[in-house]
Amino acid sequence: MSSEKLNLTELEKKALKLIIEAGKDGLLQQDLWKKLNIDSRDGSRIALRLAKKKLIHRELVTVKGRKTYRLTALVDKVPEEEESEEKKEVKYEKRIPRSIKLDVKVRMGLVAKIPCTSCPHANRCGPGNFFDPATCTKLGQWLEKAVKALERKSAKRATRV
Ligand code: SF4
DSSP: OOOHHOOOHHHHHHHHHHHHTGGOOOHHHHHHHHTTTTTHHHHHHHHHHHTTTTSSEEEEEEEEEEEEEEESSSSSOOOOHHHHHHHHHHHOOOHHHHHHHOOOOOOHHHHHHHHGGGTTTTOOOOOSSSSSSSTTTHHHHHHHHHHHHHHHHHHHHHOOO
């Protein structure tokens, strides 16, 4: 099984490791997200992704009157761990960085106001993820405001000329 095809995130690898360690009795989904210190929504998303990749089996069970899933591993090793030794042996050619001349003025005050700089989801945010800059309302609203402010500024400048 190739890890490149599986494309496991660090959290998915951790989750799979915990499920493998739980043995044939498996791990309840509610225990998985508690152990990973994530919320139930993220926990079920990770379990679903692992099940889709056929690394775990997800079985609906009722525990103390509540429905949850029992997760059991379908593999005995985290696939990416199998390959990490191979990866160490891969040699990369060094590339000499091209020098790039950037002529961009960055206003640090503006950068500090970008919602991503103080967002608690920043480390999980990325294209195609649950937190995605392309669909983020916070970022969208901030950009809209920034564009309007720029438009007002250039309109002011135009009236002065
Ligand atoms: S795009 Fe949205 S969710 Fe992502 S880091 Fe920025 S504010 Fe947070």
